[in-house]
Amino acid sequence: MMRGQRWATELAIAAGFAGIALGCSVAALLFPPQSQTERLMVVAMAVFLVSALARNMIAALATGAMAWPFLNGFLVNTAGQLAWHGNDDLIRVATLISAAVFGAMIGRSNAAHHQAQARPSTHLTSIDRSQHTTSYDTAPPYGSEVPQSNQPVTVQRPQHPPSQSG
Structure with a gap:
């Protein structure tokens, strides 16, 4: 599995x-x-x-829902028996589902951030200051003609005479 991909739902539920x-x-x-x-x-x-x-919202919700019987049966009742304890269990379920949703959202946000940083830039990539040219990898500047080949485009900058102060 490549970095940045969300887990398959079945794998994420098993991991949950x-x-x-x-x-x-x-x-x-x-x-x-x-x-x-x-x-x-x-x-x-x-x-x-x-x-x-996992960054998989469906699996996150399933994990949050699955966590309540574990918590209730083994950590609250300690004998493996499920029982509803009114508002206390409502708070427990809400806490577990919230943790699942926020976890998936933060995981997705983090993955999107890393993916955006890994994308190659289509902006100005190099400047040859001795020739006063700018090279663009993928797209010419606004208003220029579109090249007919896949070669990089070089745009010639006008040379300005040095200003004279008087």
Whole structure:
């Protein structure tokens, strides 16, 4: 897979599953069961990172949705049983989905930024100051004739006489 390409949806969902499992494991090892907010933040960071790397919004949403049963069953209830805890679970779901969406958006934005920097410039590329010419790689300046070949275009600059102060 080339740099800058988003992951295939199936691969990104599988990576999301693995990232959530790893995030839940880390959260369980680092924080006791009564530290629900800290555990949620660790899992949300895992969802964010996988989504940012994948840059696939569908997979990010699937990862965020998949994270709630893991969090609820293994880190909130600790016995693998799912249960709805009212507003607390609503906040957990919103946090996980938000982490997924923001992760995918930041990943896409970062990839677009790097892609824009990697594109070759179509602007002025070289100046031969001794000949007073400007060479353009792809497009002539506005108002010039379009060349008939694929050769670079050279535009001759008028030479101005030196100004005399008096």
